[in-house]
Every structure is written in C-alpha cells, then in structure tokens.
Amino acid sequence: MRDTAARYSSLAILSIAFVCGILVRDFRAAAAAEPPRVELNADNIGPRPLEDLTSKSVPRDYAFAWQTMEQALEENRPGLLEAYFTGLAKQDLIQRVNSQIKSGLHTHYEDRGHKLEALFYSPAGDAIQLRDRAQLDVQVLDGGKVIYDEPMTLQYVVIMTPGADRWLVREMQTTTGEKP
Amino acid sequence: MKRGLPILLAALTAVLMVIAWFQSGAIGRREMRSASTPDQAVRLMLSQIQGHNFDAAYARLANKGDVDKNTFVREFNGSYGSLLTIASLESFDVWGLHSTDQEATMRAKLHYSTGVGPLDDIRDLKVERAGDTWKVFWPVDRAAKLPPQVIPVNYLRWDIISRGSGDDWGVQNVDSPQVRILSMNAIQRPDSIVLVGEVVNEDSVPAYVNVGATLLGPNEKELAQESSFDKIAHTLLPRQVSPYRIDFPGMRLDKIKSVRMDAKALLIAASADPVIEVNQQKLENDPLGKKVLSGELTNQSGQIVNIPHVIAAYYDSNGKVIWVSDGYVAQALLPQVPVPFAVDLPPDIAKNVQTYRVVVNHYDTTS
Amino acid sequence: MRTLTTGFALLLAALGASASEIHPPAQATAGTAITIATSGSGSASFYLIGPASASKRQVQAGSDISVDSDQLEHAGRYTAILCASDGCASASFVVNPAAPNRLSFLVHPSRVPVDSPNRISAVAFVFDNFHNLVLQPESVTFSILPKDGKEVSATRNSENGVAWVRLSSARKEGATRLGAAIGHANELRVVQQVAADACNLRIRASRTKRDLLVETDPVRDCSGNSVPDGTVVSFTKVDGAGKTTVDVPIKRGVAKVEMPVEGRARITVASGVVTGNELEVAGAQ
Numbered sequence: 001m002r003d004t005a006a007r008y009s010s011l012a013i014l015s016i017a018f019v020c021g022i023l024v025r026d027f028r029a030a031a032a033a034e035p036p037r038v039e040l041n042a043d044n045i046g047p048r049p050l051e052d053l054t055s056k057s058v059p060r061d062y063a064f065a066w067q068t069m070e071q072a073l074e075e076n077r078p079g080l081l082e083a084y085f086t087g088l089a090k091q092d093l094i095q096r097v098n099s100q101i102k103s104g105l106h107t108h109y110e111d112r113g114h115k116l117e118a119l120f121y122s123p124a125g126d127a128i129q130l131r132d133r134a135q136l137d138v139q140v141l142d143g144g145k146v147i148y149d150e151p152m153t154l155q156y157v158v159i160m161t162p163g164a165d166r167w168l169v170r171e172m173q174t175t176t177g178e179k180p
Numbered sequence: 181m182k183r184g185l186p187i188l189l190a191a192l193t194a195v196l197m198v199i200a201w202f203q204s205g206a207i208g209r210r211e212m213r214s215a216s217t218p219d220q221a222v223r224l225m226l227s228q229i230q231g232h233n234f235d236a237a238y239a240r241l242a243n244k245g246d247v248d249k250n251t252f253v254r255e256f257n258g259s260y261g262s263l264l265t266i267a268s269l270e271s272f273d274v275w276g277l278h279s280t281d282q283e284a285t286m287r288a289k290l291h292y293s294t295g296v297g298p299l300d301d302i303r304d305l306k307v308e309r310a311g312d313t314w315k316v317f318w319p320v321d322r323a324a325k326l327p328p329q330v331i332p333v334n335y336l337r338w339d340i341i342s343r344g345s346g347d348d349w350g351v352q353n354v355d356s357p358q359v360r361i362l363s364m365n366a367i368q369r370p371d372s373i374v375l376v377g378e379v380v381n382e383d384s385v386p387a388y389v390n391v392g393a394t395l396l397g398p399n400e401k402e403l404a405q406e407s408s409f410d411k412i413a414h415t416l417l418p419r420q421v422s423p424y425r426i427d428f429p430g431m432r433l434d435k436i437k438s439v440r441m442d443a444k445a446l447l448i449a450a451s452a453d454p455v456i457e458v459n460q461q462k463l464e465n466d467p468l469g470k471k472v473l474s475g476e477l478t479n480q481s482g483q484i485v486n487i488p489h490v491i492a493a494y495y496d497s498n499g500k501v502i503w504v505s506d507g508y509v510a511q512a513l514l515p516q517v518p519v520p521f522a523v524d525l526p527p528d529i530a531k532n533v534q535t536y537r538v539v540v541n542h543y544d545t546t547s
Numbered sequence: 548m549r550t551l552t553t554g555f556a557l558l559l560a561a562l563g564a565s566a567s568e569i570h571p572p573a574q575a576t577a578g579t580a581i582t583i584a585t586s587g588s589g590s591a592s593f594y595l596i597g598p599a600s601a602s603k604r605q606v607q608a609g610s611d612i613s614v615d616s617d618q619l620e621h622a623g624r625y626t627a628i629l630c631a632s633d634g635c636a637s638a639s640f641v642v643n644p645a646a647p648n649r650l651s652f653l654v655h656p657s658r659v660p661v662d663s664p665n666r667i668s669a670v671a672f673v674f675d676n677f678h679n680l681v682l683q684p685e686s687v688t689f690s691i692l693p694k695d696g697k698e699v700s701a702t703r704n705s706e707n708g709v710a711w712v713r714l715s716s717a718r719k720e721g722a723t724r725l726g727a728a729i730g731h732a733n734e735l736r737v738v739q740q741v742a743a744d745a746c747n748l749r750i751r752a753s754r755t756k757r758d759l760l761v762e763t764d765p766v767r768d769c770s771g772n773s774v775p776d777g778t779v780v781s782f783t784k785v786d787g788a789g790k791t792t793v794d795v796p797i798k799r800g801v802a803k804v805e806m807p808v809e810g811r812a813r814i815t816v817a818s819g820v821v822t823g824n825e826l827e828v829a830g831a832q
Contacts, residue, residue: 047711087349088678092599092621103603105594120709123668124655126352129709140596140628142603147594147635148628157680157707159672161349170349171672173680174598174623174641336777336796350651350672350734355658362820380819384658384741384775417796419745419819420779452777452796457806461790475789480804537783538792 035063036070036111040130045118048125054167058128058160059116061167066111066134069093073107076100086161086168103142110137119157128167132156215240218284218307221314222274226288229256230269242308242315252318260512261486261545267294267510282309283317287467296410296487296508296543302467326514331482335452338386357387359445362421364393365501366439369526373428373436376504378493379443381416386450389416391424394440395431403435404428411506413491413541415450422539423493425504454481456488456513456540463530466522471530473505474522477513477540485513489541490521497534513542567591567608569629571640577677578645580616583627585609591631597642598623622679644679650687652727652734659716661740661772670711671727671734680708688728694721716740720772742772748823750782750816755805759828761814762803773800778818786812 038059042050065084072080078097081090100106112135120129133155140148159171215221221240228237234253241247258264270293277285284307292299306317343351364377373395381387392407406426413422461475473492479485488509496502507523525533567587575581585591587608595602595614598621606612608631619625622644628637651672659666669689673681687710690700696717703710710727717723720742726735746769752761761782766774780802784791787810795802806814808828816823 047713095599096597096601099599100601103594103601105596105601105603107596107601119707120711122653122655122670122711123713124653124670126653126655127670127672129707131707140594140601140626142592142594142630147592147630148596148626148637150637154624157682159680171680172598175682335798338777348649348651348734350653351736352653352655352657355656382819384739384778386777417794418775418778420794421781421819452779452798455793455795455804457791457793457804459791459807460788461792480793536790539794 035060035067037113038063038066038116039114040116040118042118045121048121048123050118050121051125054125054128058118058130058167062114062116062130062132062158062160062169064166065169066114070109070111072097073100073109076106084166084168085170086163087170089169089172106141108139108141110139112136116158126161127170128160130158130160132158215313215315218276218279218286218314219274221307221316222286222288222305223272225316226269226272226274226290230272240316242310242317243320246320247318258510258512260484260514262512263294263296263299263487263508263510264292266545267292267299270298277304279307283307284314289468292510294508296489299508299510301510304467326517331515333453333482335455335481337451337453338449340447340449354385354447356447357381357383357385357445359383359387359389359416359443361391361441361443363501364439364441366433366436367502368433371429373431373433375426375428375439376423376493376501378421378423378501379412379416380421381418381445383445384418386418386448387416387445388414388448389422389443389445390414391426392442392444393426393428394442395428395436396438396440397435398437400437404431410489411491411504413489413539415448415541417450417452422541423491423501423504423537425506454479454483454485454513454542456480456485456542458490458538458540459518461536461538463525463533463536471525471527472522473525473536473538474520475538476518476520477509478518479513479515482515484515485542486545487543488513488519488521489543490523490538491541492523492525492536492538494525494529494533494536496532502532503529567629567631567633567636569627569636569638571625571627571638573640575619575640575642576645577622577642577675577679578616578620581614581619583612583614585612585629587629587631587633587636589631591629594626594628594630596626596628597621598625620677620679622675622677644681644683645675645677646730647673647681647685648676648730648732649674649678650727650729650732650734652736654725654736654738656738657736658739658741660743661716661720661768662718662770664715665713666716667714667725667738668711669714669725669727669736670709671705671729673705673708673710673729681705682708685710685729688726690726690728692724692726693717693719694723695719700726718770718772720775742774743768743770745774745778745780745818745821745823748780748816748818748821750814750823750826752814752826752828757807758805759808759812759814760803760805761816761826763797763801763816763823765800766797766802766818774818776800780816780818782806782814782816784808784812784814786810 040059068080068084078094081093115133117131135153137151155175157173160167161170215224225237225240238249271291273289277287286305288303290301307314308317343353359381362378362380367374375393394405395403397403408424408426411425457478457480459476463473466472491506493501494503505523509521511519570584585608589608591608593604593606619642622642626639653670655668671687673685685705686702688702689712692698717740720740723738745766749764750761752759777796779794782793782804784806786808793804795804812828814826
C-alpha cells in the first residue's frame, strides 16, 4: 500500500514537472513571438520632417528587426535576417550566426526595450539615422552551458532605409555598452 | 482466328477513315472542285489558302499572267515580320454583291487568329466565267516597292546605365520617369464600364507606361481592378501623349462610388525612331456599313515596322475624350510605303465626335 | 607538524590556482591586432564575441592571447570570455572605427528643372575602410562641376557620421557632376538639369520639290533653355485629303517634317500640353 502510494505520488510529481516544463517553454515561445517595446523620439530630427506614417513604421519595423535578430542568434538561423535587414548589417549578422554555428555557440537575449532617438532624416526621405538605447540581458551559451550572462544597456547608431513595404536596418553599430 | 483479327482491324480502320472523310467536308469540297458558281470559286480558293495549298489557289486565278505568285502568297502569309506571319486564316464568310452570266463581285470576310487576337479582313473579289468554271480575278498589287538604298537615320537614342551589383548602396539608379494622367472619362456601355483618357510623359527621358484603375464601391470597397493592357502606347518619349482605355466587363456605373487611377512608369532604353506619319484620316463607313476612322500610315524612318498598332482618341466639342479605339495593321510598314488602316467606332459614340487624334504604337517580331 | 605543513602547502596551492581572469584593452581600433592578458593556469577555452563573429579556441590560462586584426575589423562592442576548470571570466571592450576612407553618397533627384533653388540634396555617410560608420566629426568636401562651368567646392563637417548639403540647380540645362570626397574616397554622381516645358512654340513652312517642309523655331523653355533633343513635337495638318498627324522628336533643337498638301491646309503644332501657332498654307499649284 505504501509502495503504491509512493509510486503514484512520484508519477504525479513527474507529470506536474512535465506540464510545467511545457508551459515554461510555451511562455518563452510566446515571449519570443512578441516584438520588443520600442519608443521613438523625433523631436530633434532634421532636415526633413518626419511623416506621420513613417513615425509609426520605423519603430514598428525596428522592433521586428530586433525580434528576428534575437531569434536568429538564439536558433542559429541566418535566413531569419532576410526580412528586416539589408546591406552590411545583414551581411555582418549572417557572418555572426555562421561563426556561432561553427563554434557551437548561441546567444540568448532578454529584450527589455529600446528608446530610439531620431538623429537625421535625409531630404529625399531615403535614409533615417537613429540612436538606440537598448536594455538587454545577454547570455552566451556553448552547447547547453551558459558561459556569459550579463544585463546591460547598449547604445547603437542605426541607419534604416526604405524597402518595398517596410523600413530595413542597413547599419547597426554599438558605440558604448555599460552595465545598468 | 489468326487472320481474322488483322482483317477486322483493317476493316475498322477503313470505316473510320470514310467517316472522317465525310466529316471533313470532303463531299462539299468535291462539289466545289467543279467551281461551277462564283460562290464556289471563291470558297474553293480560300479553303485552299486556308490549307496552305497556295499552288492550287494560285491555279484558280483568272489572271495568273498578271499576278506574281510570291506576291499572292505573301498577301496571306505575311512578310517582313508583319502580323500575318504569326497568324492563320481560321475561317471566312463569302457572299455575293452582284452577278451576271459572265462575271460577279463577291465579298469575302476573312477571319484570322493572330498572336494579338482576332483580325478581320474584308475583300471584294471579281469572279469571271471561264467555260464551265468560274475563276477569281485577283487585283494586281500596285503598292509602291521599296528599292534597295541607304537611309541615314540619326534620331536620338537613349541608353541607361544602371547600378551594378557590386556598387555601394549610395549609388542609386536614375529616378523613374514622371508621367501624369491628363484626363479620365468613365462611360457606361451595354455590358461594361469603359474608362478612357490620356496620359503624358512629363519627363525628359523615355518611359514605359501602364495605366491601371480600381473601381471602388461604397465604403471604399474594391469592386474590380483592371489595366489598359494593349490599349495604350506603352513607350512614351518625352512630352508624348497617349490615349488609354480600360475595360471593366460586367460592371455598372450606378454601383461605383469612385475610381482610383494609377499610372506606373519605368525608365527604359528607347529610340526616337521610327517616326510614322498618319495621313488622310477621316471618319467614314466601311464596306459593311460600320463607322470607322480610316487613313494611311507612312513610315518616315529607315527601319521596318513589323506590327503597327493604331490607337485613336475621339473628342467631343468640349475637348473631352469620349472614346478610344485601337486596331492592329496586318502589313508591316516599309519605309516610305503607305499602308491603309481602319479602326472601329461605335455608332452611338460617332455622332458626338468633334475631332480625333491617332497615335501609332508598334511591336517587333524580329529581335 | 608535518601534517600541518603539508596541509598549509596544499591550501596555498589551492589558493594559487585561483579563478582565471581576462584583461583586454579598454579600446581598440578596427583592423588592428591586440593582445589580451589573462591570469590563471591550466587549459582554458577562449571565446571572442563581436558584432560579426563568435569564435572559440583553446588557450593556456595565464598566457597572453593574440587576437588578429582580421577578427577586429567590425567596430562595436566585443566580449572576451575565458572558461577554465574553475569557471568563466569575461570582459568587454570597444573597437572604434579606423580613419575615414569610404563614403556612401546619396544624391537626389537625378533630374531637376533648371534654376530651381535648393532642389538637389547631397548626403554623405562616412565610413572607414572596413565599412564602419565613423561617428567622430570629419571634414567632407562636396564639389559641383556644371556642364560648362568651373568646379565649386565646399566643406561640411559630419555629425554622427553624416554630412549633407542642399544645392540649387544651374540656370542652364545640361549634366552636372556632384562629388563628395574624404580620405582616399571620391564619389561622383550626375544630375541632369532639364529645361521646362516648351514656350512660344512657333512653326514655319517652306516648299520643297514635292511637299511642304514644316519646322519649328529652336524649341526653348521660357528661360531660354533648349528643350532636350528627343522631346516629341506633334504636327497636325488638315487639308482637302483629310487630317494628318506626325509625332516628331526634336533633333538638334528643332523638329521638322515634310508633308504633302492638297488645297488649302491648316497646320498646328503641340508639345505635351503646350500648343504653338497655327499656319494657313495654300496647296501646290
């Protein structure tokens, strides 16, 4: 009787643990499916004034760019970078993913949001330059082992250019990074 | 049994061949072979032309001595990459205009199927009695011939240098041409809505233009979307104006709230050659009594125009475009050799036409 | 006593084999090799995570690690990680762009009407040889070379890697070359200045052997600039034979056509939406 009770309780505990594991995975997947929060401040933009539609599309597409980048670096899938990156930014990130694959590494981001400041909008409207203050938790994993885990605030200078139906990240360069 | 099966198969084959022979109209052809009436003579000749049996068709002519055989064949087969070179005579209608014991005039309407759609040609043919049979008197070709010569052509040509794959992103292609829709008029026809108007290339570079339209119902709901397809001169040189026409089959104007127009223009390499003169334009009735705009096209350049395409815009007394019609010309345009054309016009529109303008587009069959 | 001494020695040895440390330079320049000092002992894995790279190799903790210049071409934040048996140590450093030597030069539009103020924009993004955006203020030289004119140049300082300038189009039509230069970089673009619509479009007629030659005066816009060759001029003639139209491109500033005339004829001309004068001529006798 005692054995049976012990067996059933172990089974129950294992089942609960299994369900919890699935839920955690699903929540993480759901979190990954949401793009990060991006706020845009265009008070100092020039020389071209920012159009209403552009002021909505730029932060939206930048958020999607970060979402796809984080997923690409976590899952080592360079194809994910096609949608919101172009030019050297895309080239560099693809190179980073490929070298991660070669070294058996992957990078995990917990994205706590971005504050964008618009610096320059070209007169013809074909390029926009932004400064991004990004709050991130960055983990680097070798296989399954975490070799680096730091929260940080990174500052990027970004250039975005218009594509067929969205704005694309063309240049993304970190300037400073400090622990929050 | 051994021999039975082959015999049975042979008999079956023979029966099927006889059935096919009857179904192909062989009986009719045998009757026509005698060409004992003007109608039979013309039909026989045209059916031989339809079957590409040009030797037999040429033999049916009453005036073989005056008609060059190659010229006769080219009238149906086409030449110089004309529309007829990518066409076939699908069917024909023949009826008499008048006849006596010795001669008759027959009208033949030839229906061609071509690479750009159906094409009709009407010919009035004189038929003469020769003993027991009738023979077709073919009109002698009096078209001007093009003698060998050198024609210097120094019209402007535009070439485009585009960015290369290795170029930096700052190296951007030349801007697309600016085009503008000058006018748009929506007309209700018995079974469709037709949008007609004109578009201009306002830029200083050639443009490949297409005009599209979307019909919107209440609440901005999209009801239909069409484009001008070939009812526009696609290649527009700087400051050139083209009519356009967009058809919406099965639509009613009372269901439409508004129309959204869209003119797309691409930069293309182009030549200002050929220049085509449109002469003797007039509104008249064709032999079948239909209202047409007719005239002559003369190629003033040195290169042959394979497939000319005539697009005509018609204006009312206020200068508004009230109709656009188009038609392909079966013959190629040789330099300096005039070629007639005619495009249809609905009779109810024709009575409101004050003036018109013709634009000649062209397509090449030779690369 | 001996046990104590042995125990103490073992403790010292354990303390001596302390957690590994890694000490990269705080900053580096793109394309320049660096050496990263480490402490500790034993075999370790060295990771270098950068904007465009993530490498791993085996090193000896306690030795200096060389990082080649080709691993540091991309400017940005790098993280160096050393993992030994006692755990992982990390440090970050920044790679700054090298000297400016490249430009991405955007000029708009590629065609502009003559004498238009501030219609042309020229924007230059400043990069180093490794395509890193140079954020330090740098001096970019913009130059303009009109078709028949002298070169004019002006310097602008870049801000956050961008320098830009607005220009007015020339008074005369023609191709103008715009340039931007920094370091060894020298980029050129062409802007075509075009005349406006034809103005005072006039035709005159004269007899040839068979036909009537109708030609325009030199076609110019209202500022006197020649309308470009290839612009289409439409001639329309109405006479006894009917209506004749010809679309003729301008050649060497003039459009002309030969047309046969029957009886009295009225000839008109147009280019785009601009119309010209009308001629009444008598046919050939």
